Amino acid sequence: MHYRNQFTLLLFALFVWSNFTYAQEGIDLEIMYKIKNEGMRNSQIQELSFHLTDLMGPRLSGSTNLRRSREWTAEKFKEWGLENVKIDSYGEFGRGWDVKKSYIAMKDPYYASIIGHPKAWTDGTNGLISSEVMLVDIQKESDIDQYKGKLSGKVIIVPTTLSTSPAFEAEARRLTEEDLEARKAVTIGGQGGGRYSPQQMERMRLQRELDAKVNDFLLEEGIALRLTGTRGNFGTVFHTRAGSFSKDKKKTIPEMEIALEHFGRIERLIKNGQKVTIDAEIEVEWLDDDYKGYNVLAEIPGTDKTLKPELVMLGAHLDSWHAGTGANDNAAGVVVMMEAIRILKSIGVQPRRTIRIALWGEEEQGLFGSRGYVQKYVADRQTKDKKGEWDKISAYYNVDNGSGKIRGIYLEGNDQLIPVFEKWFEPFHEMGAKTITRRNTGSTDHVAFDAVGVPGFQFIQDPIDYGRGYHTNMDLYERMQQGDMTQAAIIVAAMVYNTAQRDQKLPRKSWD
């Protein structure tokens, strides 16, 4: 009863207030029409997608290709007539790293190609190595002893707990009405308990300790190469990094991530007493000329005398993992955001507030670019010191959930925005976008803004090949659904425009 009474009151308050707010959200239907028209008739999605994936290639943080991509996108912004285009350093990132050669194959018991890639920031092998593969199975510290003095110059594997299963689920799907409704539901008290029990946490801590000791041991022994199986099957390799990109990084073990099926074959052969030999070569190049990290920024300046120092931002991360071309993750987001601002510029909007696009660096390594930007210009997340842009940014919009259509928006718990976005999404119901949820969604650059109390949003998107796409060798141009991206760019352009024109900045959650 207690809760029910409170809930009734809340509903009533929400009703009164939402009707008030709802009334004030104007939509300029002429501009909405022009945005749709420009996005559909003169789409640059295909050209941008090609350039960012096929031509720029994988854009690992700090790599040569990420540098090329910064230059290319900045040039594109200038070509489109955007202003204040700059490649802006947010501070230090670390070492750049390029793969110059990668080869791996099984030689015994028979020749077989292996799908594999060096882990990011791994050291090279100093030429072609040819070695028997040793299975190193260390369950407890004392197991290390039996391998002492035996591993120098060898290729090793550690048994995997990963397994494959038949693909009964499709990789791509459209969210149904039911899915979308479910996404609105909010569970009071959070969405379930913590993922791990204290006992599990302790086991994981001990495992990490043991892993670190094993790693030190393997380094000491001077193994030639470690092979790791990755989650994913059908030859899709998910990527992680080996060691550190820090400029003070010490030497690490050369490591390759290989297709789980190819890893499984080696493991099963050795466990059945068969000799397996591997030929492999990794050649890498370290870039030590510039440790800084960068974002690419560009603007359509505001025109309202009072409001023009204020900002509406849109962005996506330009960096990716290193074996695909970072297509769904996140050339798709970059292309959508670039296209959105191109559309606005092309139709000649004169926004009241300034519209600023940001292409972030180093998201995949921990949101470095967006957090660095926020730290430099917006606020300090720890000390809560506000900087110049804190009370100027009305909202930040992000796309980083692949190339699927926009179906709605996550409000990060900010209920006040429900009536605003309900109104703003009205012209896009016909395009399948209408779901406003107060839920949070995580793990990408809008979080950097949300963390300092500035409204930061990520859209709800159809999950198209994202599970096989993100962080994999198969995240390539073909994964990008260009029709879907055309829709997304139009909707982003509209949201950005509406935010730029609104009398007030968007209401915020409390932060101080």
Place this chain on the structure above:
Amino acid sequence: MHYRNQFTLLLFALFVWSNFTYAQEGIDLEIMYKIKNEGMRNSQIQELSFHLTDLMGPRLSGSTNLRRSREWTAEKFKEWGLENVKIDSYGEFGRGWDVKKSYIAMKDPYYASIIGHPKAWTDGTNGLISSEVMLVDIQKESDIDQYKGKLSGKVIIVPTTLSTSPAFEAEARRLTEEDLEARKAVTIGGQGGGRYSPQQMERMRLQRELDAKVNDFLLEEGIALRLTGTRGNFGTVFHTRAGSFSKDKKKTIPEMEIALEHFGRIERLIKNGQKVTIDAEIEVEWLDDDYKGYNVLAEIPGTDKTLKPELVMLGAHLDSWHAGTGANDNAAGVVVMMEAIRILKSIGVQPRRTIRIALWGEEEQGLFGSRGYVQKYVADRQTKDKKGEWDKISAYYNVDNGSGKIRGIYLEGNDQLIPVFEKWFEPFHEMGAKTITRRNTGSTDHVAFDAVGVPGFQFIQDPIDYGRGYHTNMDLYERMQQGDMTQAAIIVAAMVYNTAQRDQKLPRKSWD
């Protein structure tokens, strides 16, 4: 009316006869129990699967690994106490071919690994080649002129018409009741018209003529390597062969099949005016010491004085394509058939007729092994000359539709068998197998028997990862569903046993 009267008569005749036949199909429930028990308790599926895929490797027709596999399976049959084990030549096949090295990567505009494999029976590259990629776009014969003298030593691609689409369909599924019912339906007059119109046939003929001319031109020019994109996406490469395995084969162009996404990238880059360079190496070894093809045969001899010269056969093809390990296609079938005969031997059946297993060679290149066997021992398909085994083989059972569960059987139009198999499948309804369809299914070794009027059957199986598995680099151990294969081996053992014990041979379709 004419048809209706005939149909009524037919129905009546069928009713009388089927009740007669039905009554005589005895099932020995004790043996059925023992088969299930042995198959479930002492299954060798896992060990056999490992040996045939991981350990034997790809088993391309004529290759070293196929030779090893023949030896290993024959040894296994002897170990199990089967009799008349032999590696039996059916005649000439052609040259063996092994891959000794395969490497391909893009060097410009940036380094990127490429998933690719030499086409079967391609020639090698004579060491590492490094070349710009030329796009050769020949739509009509006169287009050839513009490339004359320009392609020597170059890597070339020909534009592809293949494309990828998002994976909205799952790779694996269980057949539903509805699917199974649909599979029983028979369309009088065939299942739809011919696939191609005369106009299409003519266009295809002209295209083939042009392709042959282009091929001759490329060979003359002395190109270093041709890259082909294949159907399939997410890095799955489907295989075909280049040129011929004939012992009289002339020199061919070295060819590699690469992942469609990687092919697409090269094609798009070149079309956009970018220079693409490739490093590649193919090293192959030709086996010219034995051009014969072989099947592996073994038996549980019959014990009935009158019936023991008669045969029940079961089989599957031992050969595969060359970049995976031929797991679903068709180590799965071989393992199921080996396990079925092992079960029968283990429980000590004393069959009336002789049970003979055959592991066929060279199925993938045109049913060479089974057709060769039939030609040698059963009958001549063309002349209709019958040989010794023609009236001795009661039935041939085949498994070659992947590792999915058996759900029923195709009767190849032989309606007389409906009541027989309805009865025989009764003990397996609980395992999901019950659908008897008079429909045909094609493209594997039972066709060789059916073609000479000897009952040859393939089972209805759940399609588990078969679409991504067959003829691909991803047809590996992990694709095999060992629980499903356990079920399949039990059912095959039961069908074979029932066929061996039946008073009469199975009724046949007319052939003479």
